[in-house]
Amino acid sequence: MLDSIFQNLFNALQWGSFYSLIALGYTLVYGVLRLINFAHGDIFMVGAYIAFFLAMFFLQGDGGLSGPVILAMVIPLTMILTSVCGVALERIAYRPLRRKGANRLYVVITALMCGLILENGNLAFLGASRKSFPELIDKVVYNIGSISMTNLKIGVILSSILVYFVLNAIISKTRIGMAMRGISYDKFAIPLMGIPIDTIIMVTFILGSSLAGLAGILFAMSYPVLDPFMGALIGWKAFIAAVVGGIGDIKGAFVGGFLLGIVEILAMAIFPSTFRDLIAFSILMIILVIKPTGLFGIAKSTKI
Amino acid sequence: MKKQKSLLILISFIFIALLSLSPAMAQNIKIGFNIPLTGDIPKVGEESKFAGEMLLAEINGQGGLDVGGTKYKLEFIYEDNESKAESAVTAALKLIERDQVLAIVGPNSSKQAVPAGQVCNDNRTPMISPWSTNPDTTKDRPWVFRAAFLDPFQGPVAADFAIKTFKAEKAAVLYALANDYSKNLAEIFQADFNSKKGDGAVVAFESYGDKDQDFSAQLTKIISSNPDFIFLPNNYNEVALIVKQAHDLGWKGPFMGADAWGNSELMTLCGDDCKGHYFSTHYAAAGAKGATKEFIDKYNKLYGYQPADVAALTWDAINVVLAGIQNAGKITGDLRKDRKNIREGIAAIEEVKGITGNMKFDAEGDPIKCAVVVKINDAGEFEFTESVCP
Numbered sequence: 001m002l003d004s005i006f007q008n009l010f011n012a013l014q015w016g017s018f019y020s021l022i023a024l025g026y027t028l029v030y031g032v033l034r035l036i037n038f039a040h041g042d043i044f045m046v047g048a049y050i051a052f053f054l055a056m057f058f059l060q061g062d063g064g065l066s067g068p069v070i071l072a073m074v075i076p077l078t079m080i081l082t083s084v085c086g087v088a089l090e091r092i093a094y095r096p097l098r099r100k101g102a103n104r105l106y107v108v109i110t111a112l113m114c115g116l117i118l119e120n121g122n123l124a125f126l127g128a129s130r131k132s133f134p135e136l137i138d139k140v141v142y143n144i145g146s147i148s149m150t151n152l153k154i155g156v157i158l159s160s161i162l163v164y165f166v167l168n169a170i171i172s173k174t175r176i177g178m179a180m181r182g183i184s185y186d187k188f189a190i191p192l193m194g195i196p197i198d199t200i201i202m203v204t205f206i207l208g209s210s211l212a213g214l215a216g217i218l219f220a221m222s223y224p225v226l227d228p229f230m231g232a233l234i235g236w237k238a239f240i241a242a243v244v245g246g247i248g249d250i251k252g253a254f255v256g257g258f259l260l261g262i263v264e265i266l267a268m269a270i271f272p273s274t275f276r277d278l279i280a281f282s283i284l285m286i287i288l289v290i291k292p293t294g295l296f297g298i299a300k301s302t303k304i
Numbered sequence: 305m306k307k308q309k310s311l312l313i314l315i316s317f318i319f320i321a322l323l324s325l326s327p328a329m330a331q332n333i334k335i336g337f338n339i340p341l342t343g344d345i346p347k348v349g350e351e352s353k354f355a356g357e358m359l360l361a362e363i364n365g366q367g368g369l370d371v372g373g374t375k376y377k378l379e380f381i382y383e384d385n386e387s388k389a390e391s392a393v394t395a396a397l398k399l400i401e402r403d404q405v406l407a408i409v410g411p412n413s414s415k416q417a418v419p420a421g422q423v424c425n426d427n428r429t430p431m432i433s434p435w436s437t438n439p440d441t442t443k444d445r446p447w448v449f450r451a452a453f454l455d456p457f458q459g460p461v462a463a464d465f466a467i468k469t470f471k472a473e474k475a476a477v478l479y480a481l482a483n484d485y486s487k488n489l490a491e492i493f494q495a496d497f498n499s500k501k502g503d504g505a506v507v508a509f510e511s512y513g514d515k516d517q518d519f520s521a522q523l524t525k526i527i528s529s530n531p532d533f534i535f536l537p538n539n540y541n542e543v544a545l546i547v548k549q550a551h552d553l554g555w556k557g558p559f560m561g562a563d564a565w566g567n568s569e570l571m572t573l574c575g576d577d578c579k580g581h582y583f584s585t586h587y588a589a590a591g592a593k594g595a596t597k598e599f600i601d602k603y604n605k606l607y608g609y610q611p612a613d614v615a616a617l618t619w620d621a622i623n624v625v626l627a628g629i630q631n632a633g634k635i636t637g638d639l640r641k642d643r644k645n646i647r648e649g650i651a652a653i654e655e656v657k658g659i660t661g662n663m664k665f666d667a668e669g670d671p672i673k674c675a676v677v678v679k680i681n682d683a684g685e686f687e688f689t690e691s692v693c694p
Contacts, residue, residue: 129346146554
């Protein structure tokens with residue numbers, strides 16, 4: 001019994017890592033722009049597909065590259081290309097609306113539509129059949145006591161923790177991070193201080209989308225069946241995780257992601273699996289009823 | 305005023321266009337396909353469509369279908385149901401009302417076939433599902449038929465095979481909650497296995513939701529209950545993920561699957577992890593003989609891969625409809641009368657020699673036919689192991 005609890009906790013950490021990585025992207029954009037970027041789950045999907053095509057490209061190349069080398073190239077390239085996609089969305093869809101002074105509600109609806117465009121665009125161009133992600137690293141199963149872990153799962157957990165600390169350092173230690181916090185604090189006064197607001201917003205999208213890209217690679221490696229709608233549900237759930245953690249706060253997104261993973265998996269481990277979502281989301285709702293701003297959220301002040 | 309006038313002209317144009325279209329089609333026999341071309345299981349839809357195209361080319365190449373001495377050209381209309389229950393209902397209505405088809409082939413999965421069957425029955429249009437194994441599809445619906453065997457037959461086949469081959473005393477089940485096919489088959493299997501090995505022989509009975517990709521919690525529970533094998537009545541895309549994750553969690557025992565495994569995409573998604581496991585299905589492609597082999601070879605030549613059971617069953621289902629039309633003896637041109645004649649024609653079929661076995665229909669519209677158990681061999685082919693007849 002005790003063993004299966006540890007095994008479940010380990011599984012939950014791995015599953016929560018994905019929620020965390022995606023929730024961080026939601027929270028970054030919300031913190032700076034007060035915009036719920038509903039296309040974020042689909043940017044994650046785009047990231048997974050980019051990783052797939054890059055991996056296939058390198059595997060087919062006659063360089064005879066080994067799996068780990070390919071992975072080392074695929075990770076940064078995917079993050080760059082995915083952030084190009086995120087920035088393109090911002091330039092094409094969100095910025096013109098912002099320029100015209102549209103209400104935030106319209107931007108959110110636009111974001112929802114962008115997500116649908118990405119999903120259906122993928123469906124139209126790549127077809128409905130699923131892609132199978134190649135195995136880039138040899139899977140090793142470790143058994144500690146009766147707990148099974150794989151090198152991949154450990155890697156996923158470690159990278160999400162690493163990402164959190166790097167992101168935290170960027171936000172709190174660098175000048176760009178300071179500017180992001182500034183915009184979040186008062187977006188009308190900041191341009192008067194000579195800070196280029198569009199550049200900072202672009203950086204925010206680059207950060208958020210590259211995290212989604214990273215999550216996409218790790219997800220594709222862990223669950224190697226890709227389809228165009230893979231980002232929709234996990235994106236929604238990660239958004240809920242970000243809200244429960246306190247949207248706009250990166251610690252909140254990080255903790256919220258793991259919390260959702262743990263609640264989901266433990267609900268399943270203790271109760272019949274049929275009740276998973278019912279129990280998991282009831283718990284999250286109770287948290288929100290008690291603390292409507294989320295675990296780490298502060299009502300209407302500086303976020304991020 | 306001007307706006308109204310132009311609207312009037314537009315409407316009258318549409319009417320004229322519609323009127324001029326309809327008589328041109330009168331000489332064709334229209335059959336609708338309600339299949340998942342996109343969504344969760346696109347390969348299933350694709351194979352159904354390809355099987356349809358193959359048969360269409362063959363029959364129209366001979367000048368058409370001979371009904372009571374007159375040759376009629378066939379016309380197939382493929383409608384996508386996105387592998388969703390609600391879209392299957394819309395697709396069925398579209399085929400019945402807009403396209404005015406004489407009969408509908410599909411939907412394939414029970415998840416869509418159960419609701420679409422209701423629509424077809426209410427609208428008095430013959431429907432035949434190639435692949436649906438859930439009893440509810442045809443139950444109390446005189447207008448609905450199928451080409452596959454039923455889950456109450458398939459569940460015990462899997463249980464018996466596992467008891468014999470794995471010497472199983474304890475079983476675990478993981479099924480998809482939102483999928484009629486998976487849930488129903490899981491319950492039938494549980495009841496049957498428990499009755500054969502005593503209450504509680506199914507030591508774990510776990511489920512997961514739509515679009516889930518992580519099954520680690522359910523599998524941890526299953527593995528800690530220490531079963532002799534895991535029964536997976538799930539779609540091939542989920543099977544690939546479940547089998548891999550179970551191996552990551554240290555599971556080394558066998559899996560037993562059901563007919564939804566039998567898809568040509570299973571091996572590309574699952575790879576080595578699925579080799580050596582068994583599932584029950586409608587036909588085995590490796591080592592087929594006679595008409596079945598002819599079908600497989602022709603399909604392979606045209607489309608470049610081995611057809612799975614759904615292609616073969618679609619082929620049989622269309623042939624059942626065509627035999628029904630020939631039994632009806634004539635095409636009157638009156639849609640309601642023709643549909644009724646075809647329904648009676650199908651119900652009156654003595655026996656159809658299908659490539660998935662010979663079929664007779666019982667009063668419920670279900671065929672009486674055999675199941676096979678196949679093993680996924682080291683080459684990734686589905687190899688015949690055993691045949692079980694009712």
